Amino acid sequence: MGSPQTVKKVKNGATYYYERTPKYDPKTRNTSYKYRYLGKDMDGKIGKVRVTLPRRSYIYGSFLPLIRVMDTLHLSDILTPLAGKKRSAEILALAMSKVVRPLPMKSIPVWMEGTHLPDLLHVDLSSPGISRLLDRIGESDLYRSFSKHFISYIKPEGSLLYDITTVPSYSSLAMFEYGHAKDHPDLPQLNLSIVMEKKRFLPISFETYSGSIPDIVTLKRMVTDLGIEGIEFILDRGFFSLDNLRMLSGHDYIIAAVYSRKEVKAAFSSAMKTLDRADNAILYEGRTMFCLRLSFRMEELDLMAYLYHDPERETEERMNFHRTLMQKREEIEKLQVRKGLGTAISAIAGSYMKYISYTVKEGKIVTRARNNAITAAENRMGRFMIVYSGDHDPVTCLSMYRQKDAIEKAFMMLKTDLDLFPLRARKPSTVSGTIFVLFIALIMRSMIVRAMNLSGLAKKYSVERMFLELEKLQIIKKDDGTFEELERTKKQRDILTALEKISWG
Numbered sequence: 489m490g491s492p493q494t495v496k497k498v499k500n501g502a503t504y505y506y507e508r509t510p511k512y513d514p515k516t517r518n519t520s521y522k523y524r525y526l527g528k529d530m531d532g533k534i535g536k537v538r539v540t541l542p543r544r545s546y547i548y549g550s551f552l553p554l555i556r557v558m559d560t561l562h563l564s565d566i567l568t569p570l571a572g573k574k575r576s577a578e579i580l581a582l583a584m585s586k587v588v589r590p591l592p593m594k595s596i597p598v599w600m601e602g603t604h605l606p607d608l609l610h611v612d613l614s615s616p617g618i619s620r621l622l623d624r625i626g627e628s629d630l631y632r633s634f635s636k637h638f639i640s641y642i643k644p645e646g647s648l649l650y651d652i653t654t655v656p657s658y659s660s661l662a663m664f665e666y667g668h669a670k671d672h673p674d675l676p677q678l679n680l681s682i683v684m685e686k687k688r689f690l691p692i693s694f695e696t697y698s699g700s701i702p703d704i705v706t707l708k709r710m711v712t713d714l715g716i717e718g719i720e721f722i723l724d725r726g727f728f729s730l731d732n733l734r735m736l737s738g739h740d741y742i743i744a745a746v747y748s749r750k751e752v753k754a755a756f757s758s759a760m761k762t763l764d765r766a767d768n769a770i771l772y773e774g775r776t777m778f779c780l781r782l783s784f785r786m787e788e789l790d791l792m793a794y795l796y797h798d799p800e801r802e803t804e805e806r807m808n809f810h811r812t813l814m815q816k817r818e819e820i821e822k823l824q825v826r827k828g829l830g831t832a833i834s835a836i837a838g839s840y841m842k843y844i845s846y847t848v849k850e851g852k853i854v855t856r857a858r859n860n861a862i863t864a865a866e867n868r869m870g871r872f873m874i875v876y877s878g879d880h881d882p883v884t885c886l887s888m889y890r891q892k893d894a895i896e897k898a899f900m901m902l903k904t905d906l907d908l909f910p911l912r913a914r915k916p917s918t919v920s921g922t923i924f925v926l927f928i929a930l931i932m933r934s935m936i937v938r939a940m941n942l943s944g945l946a947k948k949y950s951v952e953r954m955f956l957e958l959e960k961l962q963i964i965k966k967d968d969g970t971f972e973e974l975e976r977t978k979k980q981r982d983i984l985t986a987l988e989k990i991s992w993g
Contacts, residue, residue: 494526503529547603548973549961549980550588553987555608557935558584560992563928566637570630577609578621583928587936588955593618593922604963607971619918622925626917631924635693644685644692647720647742649892650727652681653899680923682899682930686722686891690934694927696920720878722892728875733789740878742889745793747868755784756873759795763871770882775800779882782873793875794882802870809865816840817855825851935992943986954983 490510497504505526512519527534558564558580567576584605585596594615600606606613613621625631679697684690721736725744736743745752759780762768768778778797783790819836823829825848833853837844843862846855876885933951940946945954961980963973976984 496529505529505534545962545964545974546607547959548963549958549976549984550955551584551603551605551608552958552961552984553936553939554584554587554932556987556992557932557939561638561931561935562641563931566634566641570633570637571625571628574611575621575624577611578613578617579625579925579928581605581609581611581613582618582621582925583932586926586929587933588959593622604971607965622918622921623915624917624921625924626915626920626922631694631920631927634924639692642685642690642692645687647686647722647740647888648692649684649686649722650681651724651892651896651899652679652726678919680899682927686888689938691927691930694923696923722888724892730786730789733786733791733875736877737789740876742874742876742878742880742885744889745873745875747873749786751784751786752873755782755793756795756868756871760867763795763797772883772886779886781882791875792877793873794885795873796871796882796886798870800870805869806866809869813840813843813857813862817844817857820844820846820855821853823853825853829853939987939990939992942990945983945986949983958983 490512492507492509495506495508497506505528507524507526509522509524510519511522563580564576567579570576571579581600582593582596585591585600589599591599596618597613597615600613605611681695681697682691683693685692720740720742723732723741723743725746728743728746728749733743747753747756759782763780764778768780770777770779775798777799780795782793782795784793785791816837820833823832823836829848833846834841843858843865844855845858846853848854874885874889880888936951937946940949940951940954949957957979961974961976963971965971
C-alpha cells in the first residue's frame with residue numbers, strides 16, 4: 489500500500505478534498521484507490537461542509553408549481569384585503585393541500601405536519617381550527633367578494649361557459665333538498681353552478697342554490713349578478729327555454745336547442761329535405777358533416793340557428809338504439825304473466841316504452857315494435873340544432889359549443905379529484921366555507937392542467953403522477969432554523985424546467 493495523497497475535485501463551482509490511498513494488487517497487477525472525504529475548500533482551509541445536522545426533512549417540491557399559480561393570479565393579493573393576512577394564508581394552504589393530496593379536511597393537519605407548507609405560508613392549522621375557519625368563511629360574503637375582485641383582475645375575454653351540477657349529501661341540513669339529481673337521486677342535494685372562461689379554461693365564479701331551484705332561476709341570477717360586458721355565453725340544452733332566451737337578448741350566445749319545442753320541430757321539418765345536399769357539406773375534425781343555416785321565431789324572438797347532420801354519429805346512435813330496443817323486448821318477453829305486469833314492463837322499458845307494444849297470447853308476452861315512433865326517432869338521429877347570437881360560421885359555432893365539456897371536466901375534478909362528494913357538514917356555513925376552499929383549489933388545479941398541456945408534460949404525466957414525482961423533492965430544516973433544498977433528480981428538474989418555460993398568464 490502506497491502513501492496517502494490529498495486530491496481535490498471541483499463540483500458545481502465548489503472544491504472538495506479527499507485523501508486517496510493507493511493499493512497495488514500483484515495478482516492482477518492493477519492499482520486500486522481508497523478515498524476518504526476530508527472536507528470543502530473554505531477560504532483556503534479544509535473544513536467540513538455540514539456544520540449543522542438536519543433536524544427533519546419536509547415535502548417541498550409539489551408546492552413549487554402551486555406557488556407559481558398563486559403568484560400569477562395574485563390570489564393572496566386578492567384574498568388578503570377581503571379576509572385578512574392570517575385567514576387568507578390558511579385558505580390558500582387548505583386549497584393547495586386539496587390539490588396535492590385531496591384528503592378529508594380533518595386529516596389535512598396530520599399530513600401537513602410532514603410538509604413545508606406551514607413554514608411556506610406561515611400557518612398553523614388544527615382540525616378544530618379548520619372547522620372554525622370554514623364556518624367563518626361561510627358566514628361571510630367572501631366568495632362573492634372574491635369572485636368580483638378576481639374577475640376584475642383577470643379581465644375575462646371571449647366566451648364564458650356556464651353549467652350547473654348537483655352535489656348530493658348525507659347531511660340533514662335544510663339547504664339540501666330533493667330535486668332532479670342526475671346522480672344519487674335518493675339523496676338530498678345542493679345545486680352548484682360554475683362560470684368558466686373558455687380561453688384559459690379558468691373558473692371565475694360559482695354560486696350555490698337549494699336542490700329544488702330550477703336551472704332557469706340560476707341562470708337569471710348569474711346573468712344579473714356577474715356584471716361582465718361583451719361576453720358570450722355557451723350553454724347546454726338544459727337552459728334552452730323562452731325565458732332564458734329573453735334574458736340572453738343583447739348578449740352573444742351559443743345554446744343547443746330542445747326538440748320538444750314546437751318551433752324547433754317546425755324548423756327541423758322544413759329543413760330536412762335539403763339538409764344533406766352537397767352544397768351544405770362541411771369538414772369538422774376530419775369528419776364530413778352537413779349543415780344548414782336557419783332562421784325561425786319563438787313568440788317575439790327572431791332566432792338564428794345551424795342544423796347539423798353527422799352521418800357517423802347517426803350510424804352509432806341507430807345501432808345503439810336498436811341494440812337496446814332488442815334487449816328490452818327480450819327481457820319483457822321473459823316475464824311471467826301475473827298481477828302488476830304493466831308496471832313491470834314499464835320499469836324494464838323505461839324511455840323505450842313509446843317504441844314497444846305488447847299483447848298476451850297463450851300465456852306468453854309478445855312484443856311488437858311501434859314503427860311510426862321508431863321512424864320519427866331515427867329521423868332525428870345524428871341531427872341537432874344550435875341556436876346562436878353573434879358572428880359565427882358553422883364550424884366555429886360547433887367547435888365552441890363542444891368545448892363546453894371543459895366545465896363538465898371541472899365538475900368531475902371537484903367531485904373526484906378534489907373530494908367534494910360526499911359532502912358532510914353539520915352547519916350551512918361550514919358547507920359554504922368548504923365549497924369556497926374547493927373552488928380556490930379548482931382554480932389552482934385548472935391552471936396546473938393548462939400549464940401541463942402547454943408544456944407538453946401532459947403527454948408524460950397525469951396531474952397526480954407529476955405531484956408524486958415532485959413530492960420526492962424535499963427540504964431539510966437545520967439546527968440553526970434555516971432550510972436547505974435537497975438535490976433535484978433529473979425528472980424533477982425536467983418537470984420544473986418545462987413549467988418555467990411557458991407563459992402562465
